[in-house]
Amino acid sequence: EAQVTQNPRYLITVTGKKLTVTCSQNMNHEYMSWYRQDPGLGLRQIYYSMNVEVTDKGDVPEGYKVSRKEKRNFPLILESPSPNQTSLYFCATANAGSNEKLFFGSGTQLSVL
Amino acid sequence: QKEVEQNSGPLSVPEGAIASLNCTYSDRVSQSFFWYRQYSGKSPELIMSIYSNGDKEDGRFTAQLNKASQYVSLLIRDSQPSDSATYLCAVEEPGGSYIPTFGRGTSLIVHP
Numbered sequence: 606e607a608q609v610t611q612n613p614r615y616l617i618t619v620t621g622k623k624l625t626v627t628c629s630q631n632m633n634h635e636y637m638s639w640y641r642q643d644p645g646l647g648l649r650q651i652y653y654s655m656n657v658e659v660t661d662k663g664d665v666p667e668g669y670k671v672s673r674k675e676k677r678n679f680p681l682i683l684e685s686p687s688p689n690q691t692s693l694y695f696c697a698t699a700n701a702g703s704n705e706k707l708f709f710g711s712g713t714q715l716s717v718l
Numbered sequence: 719q720k721e722v723e724q725n726s727g728p729l730s731v732p733e734g735a736i737a738s739l740n741c742t743y744s745d746r747v748s749q750s751f752f753w754y755r756q757y758s759g760k761s762p763e764l765i766m767s768i769y770s771n772g773d774k775e776d777g778r779f780t781a782q783l784n785k786a787s788q789y790v791s792l793l794i795r796d797s798q799p800s801d802s803a804t805y806l807c808a809v810e811e812p813g814g815s816y817i818p819t820f821g822r823g824t825s826l827i828v829h830p
Contacts, residue, residue: 710761
């Protein structure tokens, strides 16, 4: 079954404590991306990757890091989380090229206290 | 800065009516347009895509695209309470790489 697996589903942490949200896909997709979703602001892209070892900033990259060492994995790293990073996060994947639909993970609800 | 605009709603329609959701975009060279449905607390899922001017129908859903007016819409016929969700419009950059810009979404409520 085609899947985008995102973990954890819920996470409560404190300011400054490093955390990683994992994303893994089994569809051999080249494109992977991270979004955050906040009420009234919609989906905003944090980082994306077109292939292994290729990553680029999206619209709101500050305070986040990513890596793409393997095709299937694209972790999101918050080195020093702050309360303004409290949000719902989604990983998404797609085949490279035009007109491809995005497959989303189930989301991670992050609360930074 | 590319922009995709949607009325946040909520749009409230009675069961059985036609729901009309609208989206405008700023980048005139955009070529691909998508509608995603997102239930509360869930991830978005693609329901329609459209690439050329005109209408595209899939069951109760019709997507309409007017590139000259930079306008894309989604019609839902015979609306059901199960259609109550947020609908996200996404517009793809031209150039062959998949980097969509999302609108903020329109909340639809279908009441019995």
